[in-house]
Amino acid sequence: DTGVSQDPRHKITKRGQNVTFRCDPISEHNRLYWYRQTLGQGPEFLTYFQNEAQLEKSRLLSDRFSAERPKGSFSTLEIQRTEQGDSAMYLCASSSPKTGGRYTEAFFGQGTRLTVV
Amino acid sequence: SQQGEEDPQALSIQEGENATMNCSYKTSINNLQWYRQNSGRGLVHLILIRSNEREKHSGRLRVTLDTSKKSSSLLITASRAADTASYFCATVPYNTDKLIFGTGTRLQVFP
Numbered sequence: 001d002t003g004v005s006q007d008p009r010h011k012i013t014k015r016g017q018n019v020t021f022r023c024d025p026i027s028e029h030n031r032l033y034w035y036r037q038t039l040g041q042g043p044e045f046l047t048y049f050q051n052e053a054q055l056e057k058s059r060l061l062s063d064r065f066s067a068e069r070p071k072g073s074f075s076t077l078e079i080q081r082t083e084q085g086d087s088a089m090y091l092c093a094s095s096s097p098k099t100g101g102r103y104t105e106a107f108f109g110q111g112t113r114l115t116v117v
Numbered sequence: 118s119q120q121g122e123e124d125p126q127a128l129s130i131q132e133g134e135n136a137t138m139n140c141s142y143k144t145s146i147n148n149l150q151w152y153r154q155n156s157g158r159g160l161v162h163l164i165l166i167r168s169n170e171r172e173k174h175s176g177r178l179r180v181t182l183d184t185s186k187k188s189s190s191l192l193i194t195a196s197r198a199a200d201t202a203s204y205f206c207a208t209v210p211y212n213t214d215k216l217i218f219g220t221g222t223r224l225q226v227f228p
Binding site for chain 1: 150152162165219220
């Protein structure tokens with residue numbers, strides 16, 4: 001297993017278009033997270049899944065954003081009607097709770113850099 | 118939203134010197150973690166300290182946690198040019214399973 005994989009690595013889109021990103025987590029990990037990071041800032045939490053269930057969504061995730069993890073494996077993040085303010089790095093991470101169910105370290109993908117022109 | 122802030126925002130040192138970064142956070146936590154990010158890349162987990170721990174070591178890294186002050190520090194000893202990166206603290210707030218990141222410290226180590 002080569003870690004968390006994100007596709008595409010770069011995406012340039014025109015304002016108003018829809019975009020979809022894919023994340024393939026580490027195979028045995030049941031938790032999957034999406035973050036957004038702008039230049040010079042720390043990653044901002046967007047949403048996370050445990051298996052196929054979306055357990056929490058940030059208030060940052062407007063109705064133009066939707067995320068799915070249909071079979072509890074890969075996940076997609078879709079942004080509809082993109083705006084210039086959506087330009088950012090979108091990071092995916094996965095983790096697997098250790099014995100006792102406590103949260104441990106997250107493994108991050110290389111991210112998808114979105115530029116909205 | 119972000120949990121807290123890191124201090125300093127940027128740090129420049131010579132190889133061989135120690136680097137200390139501080140992190141403050143706002144809510145009760147389950148644990149606190151430190152991550153490293155090279156320019157334009159994903160984040161790499163460095164170390165995790167649980168809320169009932171006060172200090173932890175891993176190689177050249179030493180992390181402290183003071184839950185009464187809601188703060189943590191990361192010490193990198195005998196720094197190397199390859200340590201040049203951004204370093205982020207991230208907390209797992211109590212009763213949640215998500216990581217909330219700080220604003221980061223950009224470390225530059227000169228050869």
